[in-house]
Amino acid sequence: MPSIPQSRFPSGPSPIPLHVAIIGGGITGINLALGLERRGISYTVYERSPGFREIGAGIGFSPNAEEAMKLLNPDIFHAYKRTANPNGEDKFQWINGLTDERLYSLSVPKDGFLGCKRSEILEEWGRLVPPQNIQFNKTIESVQEPGDQGYNPSEASGKILLRFTDGTHASVDLVIGCDGIRSRLRQHVQSHLESSSIQHVAKESYTHKYCYRALIPMSRAIEAVGQHRALTRFMYNGPGAHIITYPIGNNSVLNMLAVISDSNEWPDEQRHVLPGNKDDIRQAFKGWHPTVQKLADLFPEENEEGGGPIVKWGIFDTLDFPLPQYYSGRVAVAGDAAHATGPHLGAGGGLGIEDALILAELLEKVTEIQASNGSESELGTDIMLERALYEYNDFRYARTQDVVSWTRKAVDLFQWKDENVAKDGKKFGRLVKKLFHQVWYDLDLHQMVDWSRGRLEFDVLERALEPIEREARETLGGDSLSSLSDMDSEEGDYRV
Numbered sequence: 422m423p424s425i426p427q428s429r430f431p432s433g434p435s436p437i438p439l440h441v442a443i444i445g446g447g448i449t450g451i452n453l454a455l456g457l458e459r460r461g462i463s464y465t466v467y468e469r470s471p472g473f474r475e476i477g478a479g480i481g482f483s484p485n486a487e488e489a490m491k492l493l494n495p496d497i498f499h500a501y502k503r504t505a506n507p508n509g510e511d512k513f514q515w516i517n518g519l520t521d522e523r524l525y526s527l528s529v530p531k532d533g534f535l536g537c538k539r540s541e542i543l544e545e546w547g548r549l550v551p552p553q554n555i556q557f558n559k560t561i562e563s564v565q566e567p568g569d570q571g572y573n574p575s576e577a578s579g580k581i582l583l584r585f586t587d588g589t590h591a592s593v594d595l596v597i598g599c600d601g602i603r604s605r606l607r608q609h610v611q612s613h614l615e616s617s618s619i620q621h622v623a624k625e626s627y628t629h630k631y632c633y634r635a636l637i638p639m640s641r642a643i644e645a646v647g648q649h650r651a652l653t654r655f656m657y658n659g660p661g662a663h664i665i666t667y668p669i670g671n672n673s674v675l676n677m678l679a680v681i682s683d684s685n686e687w688p689d690e691q692r693h694v695l696p697g698n699k700d701d702i703r704q705a706f707k708g709w710h711p712t713v714q715k716l717a718d719l720f721p722e723e724n725e726e727g728g729g730p731i732v733k734w735g736i737f738d739t740l741d742f743p744l745p746q747y748y749s750g751r752v753a754v755a756g757d758a759a760h761a762t763g764p765h766l767g768a769g770g771g772l773g774i775e776d777a778l779i780l781a782e783l784l785e786k787v788t789e790i791q792a793s794n795g796s797e798s799e800l801g802t803d804i805m806l807e808r809a810l811y812e813y814n815d816f817r818y819a820r821t822q823d824v825v826s827w828t829r830k831a832v833d834l835f836q837w838k839d840e841n842v843a844k845d846g847k848k849f850g851r852l853v854k855k856l857f858h859q860v861w862y863d864l865d866l867h868q869m870v871d872w873s874r875g876r877l878e879f880d881v882l883e884r885a886l887e888p889i890e891r892e893a894r895e896t897l898g899g900d901s902l903s904s905l906s907d908m909d910s911e912e913g914d915y916r917v
Contacts, residue, residue, distance in 0.1 A: 438463045439594040439791075439802055441784065442583055444561050444606055446473055448539075449756030449773030450599035451546045454554065456493040456781030462788060465591070466550065467559040467583070469600075473547040478634045479669045479676030481536045481654075483861045484529070486771030489778045492866060497774075500545040505535035506669045509653030515835075515853065517844060518659035521710040525850035527857060534767065536654070536667040536676060538636075560586040564596060564609045566750050579803070581751055595806050596752045597780060599773070602693075602737055604758035613749035623744040625737040625761050627687040630832060632734050632764070633702055635677045635720045639668065642675035645715040651675050656835065657713045658843060662705040663835045664716050677719065678764065680736070681705045682836055687735045697733030736763045740825045747818060748810035751803060755780060760821035765832040768824050768860045778866065779816055779873055783809040786874045790881055805881055812877045816869055824860060831856050 441457060443450045446468030457464045482490075482501065490498040513527040513534070547555075565572045565582040576582065580592040598606020602625045611623045642651040654667040661682040669676045679702055689695060699722050706717045724732050739761045747759045756773030763769075787805045834852055837843040842852065 442593040442596045444598045445600035448770045452774045453777035459494040460785040466555045469560040473543045479536050480539045481534045481767050483771045484533050486774050489774045493778045504542045504545050505537040514655050516657045518657040518709045518713045521712050524846045536669045538669050562586045598754040598758045599756050602757045602761040606754050610749045621742050624742045626741045628736045629683050630736040632680045637675045637719045658835045660837045693735045694732050696730045738762050747814045751806050753810045762825040762828045766828045782870045812873050816873050
């Protein structure tokens with residue numbers, strides 16, 4: 422590999438610090454905030470809820486996501502470990518749901534891919550963010566960049582203007598939309614892209630899968646399926662459905678997720694959570710092994726959070742209608758706002774943390790270039806920030822889109838789309854191992870960080886030299902400059 426270019430920027434006084442707006446205080450937003458906090462970069466998190474809140478029950482993070490936490494801010498990783506449940510066994514285990522026979526067992530690193538409750542880990546991370554850096558009850562209404570219709574230069578002074586539904590506004594240098602699968606910022610990014618790159622409206626779409634979630638007291642779970650099955654991670658596969666179970670809450674609770682295929686369209690695209698029915702679960706697993714039917718019976722009849730019937734969650738992703746790129750100008754999206762994926766590879770939250778890592782590193786590099794150039798770079802902070810988002814998109818787009826696609830392939834495998842493969846332990850294991858390892862290990866985070874920072878610095882340097890090169894051409898004449906370039910390449914004696 423070619424070496425990463427070393428800094429050629431002269432030292433100078435520190436610049437005026439840039440300010441970043443993070444729209445959304447979920448997993449991606451809070452990790453980005455803590456990454457910027459660690460790097461001394463000014464930011465504000467704007468969250469529409471009255472406090473940190475994460476829907477869903479349990480979640481696990483892959484080895485790659487854990488490594489991203491450490492690189493972003495070690496405090497993130499330590500908080501995760503305080504909250505996460507210890508593994509009964511350091512394995513993923515897949516069971517034939519019709520026979521109760523083990524199909525395949527995939528080892529994970531020691532204490533790897535630990536489960537935890539979404540709300541608990543988010544609250545734990547939230548305690549690490551200084552209160553002055555968070556504004557709750559803030560719903561974004563509009564984002565205006567320089568050149569947009571209605572943009573008032575005297576009001577925003579070249580910055581991005583955010584307006585909120587409560588009538589307040591803010592001016593910032595950069596906006597990162599971490600506002601989830603139904604992102605408003607995704608719409609903004611697409612509206613600012615070249616029309617030639619737009620082939621469809623980027624949005625989430627129904628994957629023809631829905632799920633039921635439940636948190637079951639461990640005593641009930643052990644009574645139903647035994648201690649071994651309750652205290653480690655299992656998935657029960659079969660035709661058109663599967664159930665995944667793993668312990669959380671220091672082994673006090675069994676997290677359960679039942680995923681069911683659906684040939685119908687989702688009845689209400691404005692609401693991803695609708696009233697469900699426990700009979701729906703029983704019917705999906707009718708005729709399966711008694712162990713699976715006992716698990717199905719553990720799901721409650723009523724919604725534990727607010728009374729009424731149990732709810733079902735539509736599983737949406739962005740595979741069919743993706744954004745052509747994750748940024749425009751100085752506005753970008755990350756996490757589910759950029760690349761929403763189903764839960765079947767346990768990768769969605771981890772991808773958002775990877776996004777946060779590269780964004781934090783690139784923004785730190787911008788501040789370093791600012792500091793070495795003085796308070797006013799020849800390029801200007803706005804152009805450097807745009808180039809940082811260009812590099813972010815370039816390094817993240819292909820991988821994240823692949824993971825969305827791989828997740829669809831995984832659920833087809835779990836739900837026996839090809840029964841001959843799904844019921845054959847060797848064939849199944851080979852495919853499962855490949856899918857999970859692509860998420861866990863087929864990305865060197867250290868290399869991603871080093872190369873993205875190096876490429877940004879090289880890009881900024883190259884652009885900073887463009888006016889000098891133009892002036893030289895005008896002074897010497899195009900032919901003279903060309904002859905110098907030819908001599909440089911032929912003899913190798915001239916270096917910039």
